[in-house]
Amino acid sequence: MKLAGMWKDAIDGLVKKPVTERYPFVRLDAPPRLRGRLHWDSTECTGCQLCSKDCPADAIEVITIDKKAKQFVFRYHVDRCTFCAQCVVSCNKNCLSMSSDEWELAGLSRGPMTLTFGDEEHVAAVLAQRADPDAEPAGSE
Ligand code: SF4
Ligand code: SF4
Numbered sequence: 001m002k003l004a005g006m007w008k009d010a011i012d013g014l015v016k017k018p019v020t021e022r023y024p025f026v027r028l029d030a031p032p033r034l035r036g037r038l039h040w041d042s043t044e045c046t047g048c049q050l051c052s053k054d055c056p057a058d059a060i061e062v063i064t065i066d067k068k069a070k071q072f073v074f075r076y077h078v079d080r081c082t083f084c085a086q087c088v089v090s091c092n093k094n095c096l097s098m099s100s101d102e103w104e105l106a107g108l109s110r111g112p113m114t115l116t117f118g119d120e121e122h123v124a125a126v127l128a129q130r131a132d133p134d135a136e137p138a139g140s141e
Contacts, residue, residue, distance in 0.1 A: 037102035051087035073118035
């Protein structure tokens with residue numbers, strides 16, 4: 001490169017806006033099709049288990065509390081998820097979606113990587129049962 005060209009690049013570098021982003025101080029919107037954290041809408045869920053069976057990463061558990069009353073607890077293991085969206089495609093009730101905005105999912109331990117959704121009382125019962133496997137089962141998977 002000629003000296004004049006080098007000087008031009010150096011001066012351009014001083015006056016132009018940086019091309020890098022100031023993340024995490026400035027957080028830009030992610031593309032709308034980005035596959036971030038999975039969300040479960042329980043309203044139409046039938047507990048059919050298709051999402052769980054089709055998940056290649058064993059990242060979903062659907063625990064049936066009362067099938068007739070459509071009461072389920074949904075557990076999502078973020079740390080296992082490959083963000084393939086197979087579960088979203090498999091659910092024929094459109095209960096599952098992936099947020100394009102929740103993508104900062106790193107953590108220092110695995111515990112908080114398991115998210116449990118459902119009625120508060122059912123979630124508490126499932127978590128208690130997981131903590132003490134000898135306790136009365138909260139439901140069936
Ligand atoms: S596939 Fe859909 S309806 Fe079936 S258990 Fe999963 S979320 Fe519920
Ligand atoms: S996105 Fe893929 S890996 Fe993640 S829970 Fe759904 S099916 Fe499993």
